[in-house]
Amino acid sequence: MASGIRDKVVILGMGCSRFGERWDCGADDLMIEAFEEAVADAGIDRDRLEAAWLGVFYDEQNVSKSALPLAMALRLPDIPVTRVENLCATGTEALRGAAYAVAAGACDFALAMGVEKLKDTGFGGLPERTKGTFEDLWQPGFTPPGAFAQLAASYAAKHGIEMPLLKRAMAHVSVKSHENGARTPRAHLRRRITEQQVLEAPMVAWPLGVYDCCGVSDGAACAIVTTPEKARELGRREGVTIKAMQLVPSNGVELSHSAWDGAHTPTTRLAARRAYAEAGVRDPRAEVSVMEVHDCFSITELVLMEDLAMSGEGRAPADILDGAFDFDGRNPCQTDGGLKCFGHPVGASGLRMAYEVYAQLSGRAGERQLPSPSLGLTHNLGGIPNRNIASVSLFGLQRL
């Protein structure tokens, strides 16, 4: 197996727009907002960028297809730009493109930008769209909350956990994220909530109530990456490096084969295993100091704790209720509020997660700064449990 990209790429600078219902902004404005911050953070002339990757999910509904929206919004200096899309892993895919280019030596400075402008679609949740000419003929007319809600029924059945207990653990996931979100200035939802509020909220897709679902937001986030050599040339003695980036898409097993129990995400398990190996992580629970996982719904985060090996099989509800993933817990999770409260502009989310991990590792997380974190994890789950894209990335603080 190849050696991977561990420590071959340094994050030189990052930016993130304020997330939320940005009625004041189009996608181009959001990208500029994130980019200005990243360029200042990187401390380089923007004309030194040699290539860029743009992650956008709903092309027809915000900026249209192709690389042009990024090149034009930022008036990039005639450099190659690639548009990527991989459902909710889109932002991470943009970063993976830029990181691989730098690791390969194709360029010294690359930009990864993720953006989504959802609040012009007119929908409260994610907009309705075709699932494909064949898929529309047979797949249920599902919504994302419904598709993920299914995890709960099968998880409860598999582990013999009563739904009220599972609902309480799910509620704790949301209460914790709201607690963290309240301390995050750029987050979309900044109000603390109680377990009671979660449990009494209107049902969206059984057993998920309103507070089990993440926000639908506008936002952009970006990263400028380079090599350790270039970072040293720029005077950096310490930096956040990429330890691993792994991506696993479903190949149809969850959709068609009996092997899947409907209660976990096999793609995440595989991506996590590979990422831990690439980064040399032996004991994730002992080593990972901060996590940003794909908490599109409370049940997703709960199931992911087992898929990422942060909890034992069937142990996630107990660990969650014990506070293992709270801000002061064993493995703090969603320290910026996560998708739940920071928001979920699809194409930007992977980079927003990296932004939080980068801020924590750099000691710049302000009111929500963790004490000396050293290894951060980001995770995306694009699509739905039946067919998804899982990405697991690891970032570390490294002497250069």
Place this chain on the structure above:
Amino acid sequence: MAGIVACGSFVPRLRLGRGRMAEAMGWLNPGLAGLEGERSVCSWDEDSLTMAVEACRTALANAGSSSVERLGFASTTFPFADRSNATVVATALGLEGSLRTLDLGGSQRAGTGALAQALAECDAPAAGRALIVAADRRLARPGSAQEARYGHGAAACVVGAEDGIATLAGARHYAADFVDHYRAADGSFDYALEDRWVREAGWLELVPKAVTPLLAEAGVEAAAIDHLVVAAPPGTAPRLAAALRIRREAIADPLEAACGDTGCGHALLMLAQVLDSAAPEAWILVVGFGQGVDALLFRATAAVAGPRTVATVAATLAARTEETSYTRFLAHCGLLSPDFGMRAERDNRTAQSVLWRKRDAITAFTGGRCRACGTVQFPPSRVCVNPACRQTDTQVPHRLADSAGRIKTFTEDWLAYSARPPLIYGNVEFSEGGNAFIEFTDFAPGEARVGAAVRFVFRLKDVDRVRGFRRYFWKAAPARKH
């Protein structure tokens, strides 16, 4: 010689109590107040075509064989005016190919006409068996007598050049343009004429013109008739029996209280119910009425008492759930246009080239079974989904429509668009292995359970209101015993 080999029936699960109709519309039609019983109503995802498929499935199951040469589908409420509805039924049943399919309509006599024609054709050499089905989903104006009297339903018969469970002893027909009611080609509702005139000048005058010569030809005394199957307006059958000198006890249950008059298939539905319990050698007279008369005389054979019936009319009638909302019933009939929200605006255009390529999977619910490893999968694909196999072009067609299933996981989605919220869907495991991510139907909120048994039913998947197309697929429904 020609006979009925087996019957099948389907009455939609939902029943609307006439009391509930009186409660909603009694302000307009106080006459509704005295009405008893309930009528069957289609859910939003049922129509004449889906009911026909289900009735055919029970008929073929009762026949013990799905080998048929001809398929006739009778209805006055076909979802398509120019697309062979019978051929959709054939495809759904997995019968596509060397088969003659034919739609028959135009009057309430279409069902008995289709049966008479299929029986007549049995005399041809090597005619083989025929499957005929009649189904109707007639609309009626809110508060009308028709709304209370009509039901939705379907019935099917397998006939052949054999004695079967009932042998045809004779048939007579009479054509007369008597307009008891009519529906214009572009109309939604029936226009009904005065019921006394219809009874006196129509039924009582015209039916004897076919029945009397039929009985004379067959040499059967009217008093010898054991079952009179006639789908007539209330109060008509006793008068008709008296006029024909047929015993009053011979009048078959018109199913008024259980489901209402289900349209052009109703005589066949009543016939199916009679044959479920008829004694050998019983004489059965079937009358179809509508701009004339079809009269068919059958004699039950010894086989009628045999243990052949796997699906009875009583079973489909017993599988019922009350429709608790009159306004939801109206909405499902398209007579009320509620605000279903933005998600209902989704464009449901069907790529016909895809439907044609994938019709086995979509219309016939056929998956693949790998010759190399035995794995069953849906949808079928050229490469086996089994991670331990992944061989190419090893799949053979494997029909899943009649498989048993078990709920692996599910949700009740209140955000998704459904004409009957919540949209319930999930993953279902087939008994032979393999998984389907599929919509559920006929489940009430709170009814689904992980591990519960399901069966698969042919239903409307989406309606394309812009282009007037409806697409069909299979859904998981609660398993039930016939």
